[in-house]
Each structure stands twice: as C-alpha cells, then as structure tokens.
Amino acid sequence: MIDVIVVGGGPTGLWLASELRLHGVRVLVLERDAEPTPIVRSLGLHARSIEIMDQRGLLDRFLALGQQYPVGGFFAGIPKPAPDRLDTAHPYVLGIPQNITDRLLAEHAAEAGVEIRRGCELAGLSQDEDGVTAGLADGGQLRARYLVGCDGGRSTVRKLLGIGFPGEPARVETLLGEMKVTADPAAIAAANEEVRKTQRRFGLMLLGDGAYRVLVPAAGVAEDRAVPPTMEDFQRELRAVAGTDFGVHSPRWLSRFGDATRLADRYRAGRALLAGDAAHIHSPAGGQGLNLGLQDAFNLGWKLAAEVGGWAPEGLLDSYHAERRPVAADVLDFTRAQMELMSVEPGPQAVRRLVSELMDFEDVNRYLIERITAIGIRYDFGAGPGLVGRRLRDVGLKRGRLYGLMHGGRGLLLDQAGRLSVAGWADRVDHVIDVSEELDVPAVLLRPDGHVAWAGEDQQDLLSQLPRWFGAALG
Numbered sequence: 001m002i003d004v005i006v007v008g009g010g011p012t013g014l015w016l017a018s019e020l021r022l023h024g025v026r027v028l029v030l031e032r033d034a035e036p037t038p039i040v041r042s043l044g045l046h047a048r049s050i051e052i053m054d055q056r057g058l059l060d061r062f063l064a065l066g067q068q069y070p071v072g073g074f075f076a077g078i079p080k081p082a083p084d085r086l087d088t089a090h091p092y093v094l095g096i097p098q099n100i101t102d103r104l105l106a107e108h109a110a111e112a113g114v115e116i117r118r119g120c121e122l123a124g125l126s127q128d129e130d131g132v133t134a135g136l137a138d139g140g141q142l143r144a145r146y147l148v149g150c151d152g153g154r155s156t157v158r159k160l161l162g163i164g165f166p167g168e169p170a171r172v173e174t175l176l177g178e179m180k181v182t183a184d185p186a187a188i189a190a191a192n193e194e195v196r197k198t199q200r201r202f203g204l205m206l207l208g209d210g211a212y213r214v215l216v217p218a219a220g221v222a223e224d225r226a227v228p229p230t231m232e233d234f235q236r237e238l239r240a241v242a243g244t245d246f247g248v249h250s251p252r253w254l255s256r257f258g259d260a261t262r263l264a265d266r267y268r269a270g271r272a273l274l275a276g277d278a279a280h281i282h283s284p285a286g287g288q289g290l291n292l293g294l295q296d297a298f299n300l301g302w303k304l305a306a307e308v309g310g311w312a313p314e315g316l317l318d319s320y321h322a323e324r325r326p327v328a329a330d331v332l333d334f335t336r337a338q339m340e341l342m343s344v345e346p347g348p349q350a351v352r353r354l355v356s357e358l359m360d361f362e363d364v365n366r367y368l369i370e371r372i373t374a375i376g377i378r379y380d381f382g383a384g385p386g387l388v389g390r391r392l393r394d395v396g397l398k399r400g401r402l403y404g405l406m407h408g409g410r411g412l413l414l415d416q417a418g419r420l421s422v423a424g425w426a427d428r429v430d431h432v433i434d435v436s437e438e439l440d441v442p443a444v445l446l447r448p449d450g451h452v453a454w455a456g457e458d459q460q461d462l463l464s465q466l467p468r469w470f471g472a473a474l475g
C-alpha cells in the first residue's frame, strides 16, 4: 500500500518525501542510480532554503557541515556588500557541497521512515481515476494513489505525461571537474584574478584535500551532454582561456553543463505532478536550482498530504502549480539576465558596469538579493495586509522562536492577544499564544510552509480563511 511514489532521489525528491512523511503519508522514493553520484553540482543554500531547514529542525546539521559566506556578490557574480536589514534571521549563503546536502536530506528522509529504493528506474506510467501505475525498467510494476516526478531535467515522468517543456536550448557550455594540478597556488590565484575580469565561467578553486574544482568555458555545445568531457578537453580549453593548462591531472570526475532554459507547461497532470529540475531548468548563475526544487517540495508536500489524508479543500493541490510556476518563471528570467551580464561581449559588459553602479543604491542591491535568496516571494492570496502571501521570517517569542514550533509541519496560529480560536481545526493547526516584539500584527495564521495565510484580530475573519487552506472544521 503506497500513497505516493516519488521518482528521483535528488534533493527535491528526498525533501518532498520527508515532508509527506510528517503527515503519515506512505511514500516510496525510486532512484535510478545504485549509488549517489560523485559529481558535485550545487555549492550552497540561500536564505529561504536555510529557513526551511530551520523550520523542520535540521538547521544545526547543515550549519555544522557548511560555511557561512556574505550574501553580497551573488547576483551575476558582481562583487557588492550584502544589503542592510535583510528580512531574515539567516542573512548569509551557506556554502555546502551538493553531495553533503543530498546525504543530509537522505538521512532525514530515512529517519522519517521513507523507503528509498536505489537502482530502480521508472520507465512507464499510466493513470486512472483511482491511482497511478508505475512501470519499472526491470519489468516490475507499482501502484500508488499519486506520483511525483522529481527526476531531474531530462525527466522521464514529464515525457511520459506528455507535458511540454518549452524554452531555449543551451547557447554556451561549461566544463566542470575535480582534479589535481601541478601549477603553484600563486600562479593559479593570478590567473583566477586576471581571467575572471572578463570571463566569469572560469576558475580553479582549492578544495579541502588539495584537489581543485576546475571551471572553464567549452568551445561549443556538445550534442549529448550526458557524455562527459575528457582531460584533453579540459587541457585544450584551459590553454585557450588562460594560456596554460595548469598541469591538470588525476581527475576525480568530469562533467559539463549548459544554459538551456525551459519551463514545464503544467506542474500537474491528473494524479501525477512535477517538481524541481523536472519542471524547470536554467543556468546555475546565482546558484538557485537546488533551492528552487527544495522550495517546490516544501510547497507541495503538505498539499499532497492533505489530498491523501482526505481533508484538502477544493483547489488546494492545484494551487501548487498556480503558486510555484510563476516563481520558476521568475528564476528563469533572473538567470537569463545574469548570463547576459556574464557575457564577454562589449555590449553586455557595458550593461554589467551600469548594473554594478546601480547596485550601489541600497534598494537595488536589496531587491536583487531578495530575489536570489527567495525571501521576497509573495504568493497571490488575494487582497490582504502586506504580510499575507509572504513567508514569515523567524521571530523571537517570549518562550523560544517561531521556527522552533514548526517542526511538525502543521498550520500555526500565532495569537499575541490570546483571544482567537482554531477549534474545529485543532487536528491540523496549532494555536500558539505568545508575544513577539518583532511582529506588529495581533495574530498570523501560517500555512505548513510558513507563508502567511491570514493576519488580523477578528475571529470571524479568521474563520473565513481557515477552510480555504485547511478544509472543513471537524465536529
């Protein structure tokens, strides 16, 4: 008896599965690869993802294995200080390699009771009124009530569902790998500084164990990006860009990535949904892809759990597409813009200089950083006070911190005057009577993903909003 099959055990799938388990959903993750990939793509988490980890009690694990960097300088790599007064308790980037993030998420999922079946590839898919049948590459079949494709940019689920993936193919490609070098560190530092004045898709970054993470633009775009580049490719491209190949040797892994930019037409087809790279791909400029996938999963988890649990109000599951697809469309545009600003052509370089000057205005700098960190997102919940639709930052309470009360993934009414009631929804919504000096509204109703569903002080007004997110009252 499986409620939800999650296809893909990358960060999006693992996080979604954990979120579903919070609500007792029986979930199975199918992962094609028998072993975790050695390739390290993402290098960090932005503020909203750090907040999400905090909201589920995982922050300490991430902080213990990551390094905190200033958040300035992430937009197109334009070096600027972090803006003042960012609206978050976590105004930093957490540098943490994706293989560690993936491991922490897999451990969290296993602790939550998620079964992760490795070496298990989805190859077929059909659905009817009651559920979804997943065909496996080994010939087996599995049945569940819902299925979510978190199977990456080349998503089999998306293709089997016939969901369109319009956008642009890659225009440029970059080689990325981990290897040793014979050149001395001073020569490498000098080359990094010189070449990166104009070419931002270049760099040799020293890793903890003496090896380097090497990034260099490729001359063209490979026909099949799944075919890894060779050491000769790296040597040739390094010589072309930097005049030396730095004596690179002994690679641990070699890969390539492009700037193809595409967005799924729909995030849902019946009982099947898409999340993460399966729904959107774009260049890694600004480091947003993994973050976007985690945040998709955070939005979808409780809604799908509500559907499985039988208490979802009409339209709740569809609000996943309505809320998250515009966010992805924005990120796609944001990465397109950053790629333009990173071009070596004179026109874009001039625009880069202009944007760099504009970023000296505090409001411009803050606007860009709020977008890249995803703390500025406001879902359209209709008219309401400014907070409504936004996620609420962690605030201090008389008895602890707000995020410390959200580990269970339930709704939460923070009631500063203690005059309100969530009777009828008490099985889905926690009622916390406490005071925060950082909050200037009498009460807020938070969804399980921390977005403000309602703010005010009137019980009747609150009663008009509870069913919209949490379904019918009990008894």
Ligand SMILES: Cc1cc2nc3c(=O)[nH]c(=O)nc-3n(C[C@H](O)[C@H](O)[C@H](O)COP(=O)(O)OP(=O)(O)OC[C@H]3O[C@@H](n4cnc5c(N)ncnc54)[C@H](O)[C@@H]3O)c2cc1C
Pocket (backbone or CB within 6 Å): 007, 008, 009, 010, 011, 012, 013, 030, 031, 032, 033, 041, 042, 043, 044, 045, 098, 120, 121, 122, 123, 150, 151, 152, 153, 155, 156, 157, 176, 257, 275, 276, 277, 278, 284, 286, 287, 288, 289, 290, 291, 292, 293
């Ligand atoms: C060079 C580079 C740097 C990056 N840097 C950053 C960064 O700094 N910050 C950031 O936020 N993002 C970054 N990204 C993006 C980030 O790596 C991805 O957005 C992220 O991995 C997407 O997670 P996902 O779980 O959606 O997909 P994936 O990580 O691709 O996981 C999909 C999983 O599905 C499995 N799978 C595929 N098909 C099947 C099937 N048929 N059956 C079963 N399993 C299947 C795959 O084996 C894989 O494990 C970077 C990307 C690149 C290329």
